[in-house]
Amino acid sequence: CARRRMFPSVRVKVKGLEPLQQYYIAIDVVPVDSKRYRYVYHSSQWMVAGNTDHSCITPRLYIHPDSPCSGETWMRQIISFDRVKLTNNEMDDKGHIILQSMHKYKPRVHVIAQDSRFDLAQIQSLPAEGVQTFSFQETEFTTVTAYQNQQITKLKIDRNPFAKGFRDPGRNRGVLDGLLETYPWRPPLALDFKAFGADSQGGSSSSSPVASSGG
Amino acid sequence: CARRRMFPSVRVKVKGLEPLQQYYIAIDVVPVDSKRYRYVYHSSQWMVAGNTDHSCITPRLYIHPDSPCSGETWMRQIISFDRVKLTNNEMDDKGHIILQSMHKYKPRVHVIAQDSRFDLAQIQSLPAEGVQTFSFQETEFTTVTAYQNQQITKLKIDRNPFAKGFRDPGRNRGVLDGLLETYPWRPPLALDFKAFGADSQGGSSSSSPVASSGG
DNA sequence: CTTTTAACACCTAGGTGTAAAATT
DNA sequence: AATTTTACACCTAGGTGTTAAAAG
Secondary structure (H helix, E strand, O other): OOOOEEEOEEEEEOOOOOOOOEEEEEEEEEEEEEEEEEEHHHOOOEEEEEEOOOOOOOOEEEEOOOOOHHHHHHHOOEOOOOOEEEOOOOOOOOOEEEEOOEEEEEEEEEEOOOOOOOOOOOOOOOOOEEEEEEOOHOOEEEEEOOOHHHHHHHHHHHHHHHHHHOOOOOOOOOOOOOOOOOOOOOOHHHHHHHHOOOOOOHHHHHOOOOOOOOO | OEEEOOOOOOOEEEEOOOOEEEEEEEEEEEEEEEEEEEEHHHHHHHEEEEEOOOOOOOOOOOOOOOEEHHHHHHHHOOEEEOOOOOOOOOOOOOOOOOOOOOEEEEEEEEEEEEOOOOOOOOOOOOOOOOOOEEEEEOOOOOOOOOHHHOOHHHHHHHHHHHHHOOOOOOOOOOOOOOOOOOOOOOEEEEEHHHHHOOOOOOOOOOOOOOOOOOO
């Protein structure tokens, strides 16, 4: 019952794919550490509040609904994961991404070359080969069931069309200013496949994030 | 721009599939003849009003969104094609099913066994083998851009939840009574795969339609 | 005390037949 | 004259933060 979309959504651009090759593109969300956090209001920061064991949980994969698609088509458009749904219900049977509240996570984007040897039609877990994984430092976030930081609330109300009912028409624009410490990313981010075959983690170092108006 | 869902939608039950085999299930709509029709109001029937050439048009395939899926799963549920969209725009580039107005058509349901030799991930046309096609006499219909028959309008308003705004709360139920000649089918229909390998057309003769409340 | 749940008003997004206008 | 298109009010369906209640 308790499931919400991820917002802002992860949006990426891809370069360097084989134009005629078919690819699946997917996203998952993995723990950054095994710590539980609490927000200290008077110092405006997250502090460690305990430990958790994430080791037995395999993260769920969300396949981009346009999959599978040719490299040419993927590269021509911004790839948006705006329908990804998060839940804290560990018994979820709708295929949504399951997270624990008050923990730190980071999204990963996987580009999976279609291989006729394997059936990728309904991927539940990542194949052993032909996968390129990217993650961006800037997309780390902390999960909550109630907002701790009023700047995040402001960002959501101003940028999420479904929250338009809470907007104050007289307030100034530019809410992203000054938020770079707590919510620093502006999708789309860039996945550069010219580095294919090299280090498969940490694509952010070899590719340039591309600015946009976000969410 | 002009596209509407097909209503009532085609709904079928399937029997006799291999439980572990993966299947795609798809629908398309083919012309019944090459005639153009007009509705003669005072005699309440469709009359031939000319000829058309359908020969060069390949019908578009709508893949059921649950595809691919195991035979076991397909057999456990009613398979509903309630999101199929029809259009009369021959230049449509959204993948909707293209029909000409004032013509007679019938839907066909295709059950496609997944074959690792072929890529069925984004089927544009039917494969040469491993396909079983069913059609039901009762599902024939005539396309219009404006309703000719007030009984059809009544049926739609009473049965389509999106038309609830036009319902007359005091009017009697049971609008399907007496409509069997013009709109006789009540999904779901039954596809019986015990006949697999036999005649691939006209599944209606060897299987029993199953009554339901429809729409 | 902290954290989570559920009901809510207020939105976006899109599926209806209608009626008037436009097209053929 | 027949058919198609368009704008429209009225729905369904579902995504927001808010708030009060519930749970721990």
